[in-house]
Amino acid sequence: MRWNDWYLIVKHGGVEMEVDFAKNERSGSHYEEMRLVDFLQRYKHSDLYMVDTIPKTMMKEVYLPQSLSCGGFTQRLQDMKLWLSNGGTASTLHMDNMDNLNCMISGTKDWFLIEKEVTEKWQLHHDDGEEIAVDVERVDMYRYPALRNIPWWSARVPPGDCLYVPQGWYHQVRSHGRNMAVNIWWTPMSIFNHSDCTKGRGHRSPVQLSTLKVRPGKQIRFVLRTLLEEYGGELPKEMVQSLVLYQGESIITDSVFTEFDLNRDAWLSVAEIEALKDSTVEALLPDVQLQGVDTYGRCQAYNNTGGQSNVR
Structure with a gap:
């Protein structure tokens, strides 16, 4: 070279x-x-x-x-x-x-x-x-x-x-x-x-x-699916919003969550993430390249503050 x-x-x-x-x-x-x-x-x-x-x-x-x-x-x-x-x-x-x-x-x-x-x-x-x-x-x-x-x-x-x-x-x-x-x-x-x-x-x-084309929607779906699996397969809206950050800011706004929440129960599940298309995720979260989210200790801290349980 x-x-x-x-x-x-x-x-x-x-x-x-x-x-x-x-x-x-x-x-x-x-x-x-x-x-x-x-x-x-x-x-x-x-x-x-x-x-x-x-x-x-x-x-x-x-x-x-x-x-x-x-x-x-x-x-x-x-x-x-x-x-x-x-x-x-x-x-x-x-x-x-x-x-x-x-x-x-x-x-x-x-x-x-x-x-x-x-x-x-x-x-x-x-x-x-x-x-x-x-x-x-x-x-x-x-x-x-x-x-x-x-x-x-x-x-x-x-x-x-x-x-x-x-x-x-x-x-x-x-x-x-x-x-x-x-x-x-x-x-x-x-x-x-x-x-x-x-x-x-x-x-x-x-x-x-x-x-070649990069496909950020696929990585965002992977990160969200991994996060949900770590917490039992599903999480309530407010917990998803508090955990999924990009450059220090929450990116799962109310409108984005509504599009992800296919059954409209205010919880996000692995099945719902699997059902999303990469193109849909990229349209909802343009210019976001989400490598991962920090979940270490968050579940326990969330529950200790009186938040909603991550298991229903």
């Missing part, structure tokens, strides 16, 4: 990208929009760290990995991001509510991963949505004794390789050297349909990312 600094400056220098001013996510992130040319002229001698959706003009030069070209993945895409730094970055210990494939273009990344089934048994404090309040530089084993013996995986990913990270797997990532990666996010699927994977096997034409 030709994406060295000189090529990017000449070909794509004018595009605007979101830049983080801190490599360590625990040190307090500050984001700004910056032209790619300005970032590339500064990042090698600073803590600047670029993480943003790949601009359409650049997507024309990136192709979908063959492993995602069949089986329904292209119908569940949510985002395609570009990550670029001069190395030395360190993420928090966190999980994502989407599956993703992280592919290295230059540099290496070291991954620390914990299976979803293991983390579900933890009793750790979730301080910010999908992150765990662990200082990855100095892990406090007294505060988090479960980490002493927890089984984990590690991987070092070099240029040209990709790592699949399943939804719900907690992970922490460190980067080394001029570090460029592309990752592709999609809504998890409960059943893998491989019927189209045998057709033209080994002879499929490369697919440009720019030709």
